[in-house]
Amino acid sequence: MNLGVLGTYLPTLARYVAVMVGIAVIMLIAYRVQRFLGVKQEAATGRTLIMPWLIGFLIFNVFTIGSSLYLSFTEYNLFRAPEWVGFDNFSEIFDLQIAPLESAAQRSSDALPPRYDEVQRVTLGDGGFVIGARMEEFWRSLRLTLLYAVLTVPLGIVASLGVALLLNQKVRLLGFWRVLYYMPAILPSIATILLWRWIFSGSGLLNGLFAPFYRAAGIAAPSWLTNPDLVLIVFVVFSLWGVFGANSVILLAGLKGIPQELYEAADIDGADEWAKFRNVTLPMLSPSLFYNLVTSTIAALQVFEAAAFIDIPDSVGTFLNWLIYQEAFNFRNMGMASAMAWIMLLLILALTALVFRSSSAWVFYQGAKDAN
Amino acid sequence: MKRVLFLFLVAILLTVTISAGAQEPVTITISTWAGVDEAAELQVLIDEINAEVTGYQIVHQPIPGDYFPTVQTQLAGGTGADLYWLDQNQMAIKSEGVLMPLTECLADSEPETAGDVNDYYPGILAVNEYEGDVYGLPWIAQPVVLYYNRAIFDAADVAYPEAGWTWDDFMAMGMELTQDTDADGEIDQWGFTNNGWPPPFIFVWQAGGEAISADFTTSPIDSPEFVEGFEFYLSTAYNPELSPSREVISEQGFGEMFKAGSIAMFMGGAADDLDRVDGMDVGVIHVPANPTTGDITTFAWNASTVVNGNTANPEEACDALVQITEAIQGWKIVSPRISQATVEHLVESEPRKEPNAEAIIAAAGDMRALPIFGNYSRWDATFWSEFWGPLLNNETDLSVAELAAEVRVDLEETLSD
Numbered sequence: 001m002n003l004g005v006l007g008t009y010l011p012t013l014a015r016y017v018a019v020m021v022g023i024a025v026i027m028l029i030a031y032r033v034q035r036f037l038g039v040k041q042e043a044a045t046g047r048t049l050i051m052p053w054l055i056g057f058l059i060f061n062v063f064t065i066g067s068s069l070y071l072s073f074t075e076y077n078l079f080r081a082p083e084w085v086g087f088d089n090f091s092e093i094f095d096l097q098i099a100p101l102e103s104a105a106q107r108s109s110d111a112l113p114p115r116y117d118e119v120q121r122v123t124l125g126d127g128g129f130v131i132g133a134r135m136e137e138f139w140r141s142l143r144l145t146l147l148y149a150v151l152t153v154p155l156g157i158v159a160s161l162g163v164a165l166l167l168n169q170k171v172r173l174l175g176f177w178r179v180l181y182y183m184p185a186i187l188p189s190i191a192t193i194l195l196w197r198w199i200f201s202g203s204g205l206l207n208g209l210f211a212p213f214y215r216a217a218g219i220a221a222p223s224w225l226t227n228p229d230l231v232l233i234v235f236v237v238f239s240l241w242g243v244f245g246a247n248s249v250i251l252l253a254g255l256k257g258i259p260q261e262l263y264e265a266a267d268i269d270g271a272d273e274w275a276k277f278r279n280v281t282l283p284m285l286s287p288s289l290f291y292n293l294v295t296s297t298i299a300a301l302q303v304f305e306a307a308a309f310i311d312i313p314d315s316v317g318t319f320l321n322w323l324i325y326q327e328a329f330n331f332r333n334m335g336m337a338s339a340m341a342w343i344m345l346l347l348i349l350a351l352t353a354l355v356f357r358s359s360s361a362w363v364f365y366q367g368a369k370d371a372n
Numbered sequence: 373m374k375r376v377l378f379l380f381l382v383a384i385l386l387t388v389t390i391s392a393g394a395q396e397p398v399t400i401t402i403s404t405w406a407g408v409d410e411a412a413e414l415q416v417l418i419d420e421i422n423a424e425v426t427g428y429q430i431v432h433q434p435i436p437g438d439y440f441p442t443v444q445t446q447l448a449g450g451t452g453a454d455l456y457w458l459d460q461n462q463m464a465i466k467s468e469g470v471l472m473p474l475t476e477c478l479a480d481s482e483p484e485t486a487g488d489v490n491d492y493y494p495g496i497l498a499v500n501e502y503e504g505d506v507y508g509l510p511w512i513a514q515p516v517v518l519y520y521n522r523a524i525f526d527a528a529d530v531a532y533p534e535a536g537w538t539w540d541d542f543m544a545m546g547m548e549l550t551q552d553t554d555a556d557g558e559i560d561q562w563g564f565t566n567n568g569w570p571p572p573f574i575f576v577w578q579a580g581g582e583a584i585s586a587d588f589t590t591s592p593i594d595s596p597e598f599v600e601g602f603e604f605y606l607s608t609a610y611n612p613e614l615s616p617s618r619e620v621i622s623e624q625g626f627g628e629m630f631k632a633g634s635i636a637m638f639m640g641g642a643a644d645d646l647d648r649v650d651g652m653d654v655g656v657i658h659v660p661a662n663p664t665t666g667d668i669t670t671f672a673w674n675a676s677t678v679v680n681g682n683t684a685n686p687e688e689a690c691d692a693l694v695q696i697t698e699a700i701q702g703w704k705i706v707s708p709r710i711s712q713a714t715v716e717h718l719v720e721s722e723p724r725k726e727p728n729a730e731a732i733i734a735a736a737g738d739m740r741a742l743p744i745f746g747n748y749s750r751w752d753a754t755f756w757s758e759f760w761g762p763l764l765n766n767e768t769d770l771s772v773a774e775l776a777a778e779v780r781v782d783l784e785e786t787l788s789d
Contacts, residue, residue: 078444079470114781115782202619203622314756330753
């Protein structure tokens, strides 16, 4: 019997059904075993119902994370069995050289040993030094990613706080404004990236708008996306688009949760608006700001879509997440890509831990104060 | 109730499994990067094959987005289609043991059919060869040719390029055609355009240079021949006397500028639609020759169909490969087969190319493919980021020869990886 296209998909469907039935059978057995061992019905039912998710978590999260850790110690090109190389991948990444510059004009390649390329050049008077690496693209990308995070996280938080404060005002059509400001968060990220790319392209909206100014000033239109000195600014502007979404909503919810009595008490004490903002709003909002700081930092270090759709000049590097993808799927260097991914994970963990450690100094928890 | 539900599920599973298992003939799947229109055209060919063959039926499973990562993952996982399209760069996986060697199954192929490996241009077939075996059948080899706008030549009273023309002729013509046609003090018509395309290898090969040695052990980009070719290539890019700046190209579009009539000469693939712009009289000729060697070698983009090494039906897959390759070679231009290097075959495949068919067929005889090897993507990335890109974008103070000597070390490291 020739089923045409169905002939390809029916076996797949059969496998799906088989997996479904298999999981159902396992759940049934697990439930029976628990009951046989004397577990109460409610507990046995709960554990059984969570089992499909747990199986998925173990297979698709725990197993893959563990595999990635293992692969980071191997040389693996997808098609051949992974070959254990110990710490070679990490050694190659951290293989850095610092070389003095005899003069400010000396070329880095003349100062550095062969196979090392410039990551950073520091000029001091008529000399200085140059930092080179075997995996210079990793360090350039790390530098770009950290710079991006350092610029976008504070800017984003300040901007989203501003938007939340505006949306917390008693103005007409408040619901409309709130919907309007949340719109960017629900637009597909790829579509907005492509839009921004067009805005900043050589013949895009921005240069088109400023064309008369450029002509009058006798300057060439900036190449926003290809000039190494400008491209980071462009990405920072992109990032601000996101602040009107989820971050502002969280801060707005935080603002709504501040008891009015505190402002009334401040009024009685004669506090002006700035004093109320500094001594009431900010401390009461600090848990929300803390949450935004943590999530924004993690998100800034994991930029992917923008880098995938906008070419960045090689001399600047690229975003770390995109570099990892390139290393894995363009060059089929899964071992090195996994090592980079783990370094990125440790970096994110360290920065997050730092933020958590600092929280005791500036985050105000009502419950914690009361307990003291 | 529980029993009934259980029996119902089992019945569905059995029905589906039996109906799937009972199908005859076998299904041979092919994955391609084809989008909606291209997939529809391919489906017509597949339907014709399916109507004629008895042992199998071909089913198209297009992957229009994120194609190669998906294909690599499928091959690594031992799943996926029986046949795949791979372009020249993707053919680098031929050395990884995931594709089916074809030499044996193609051994009995009739002469001058898609299965006859001796009927392919050797340089194009080489992309598919590894250690004496063939891993793919090419279905397209698109040589770069030069399109020229006759109206611009006529208006400037410049003779059209003729067979045997050289780099010197090309530069002279291009500079003469670069003009301020409306006398507003700004150039608005250029002789040529180069924004990184065409590939520099055309001029390098013509000068006798090589980017990678034949045995894949060296990357002699600092040879005088390579440097000569690359320097000429650079002289055609963003040269105010010949070609538009990157800002102008960015603003007006690369190919669009030729179609808009502001570029006199454009190097493009033989299948490009540059010679069928409404109201524009466009000629095609081979790329200009190196003035010393007289060589007119040109670059050819090429793609092939391969068989998944894990296919459950190798015999049927091999036969399907030959059938579908034969069909595609009558659809796409230019066919990579020597016996099909005729004006008649080209026009039959693409009637709109008739006026320039002769020039395209002539160029096919001089085409050459990239030297693809397992780590080519790394070599290519290094070549671009450390050599080609910095020189093209004026990001280095070094001469071509100086930078070539420096980058050669890094390129050769990718050969030894």
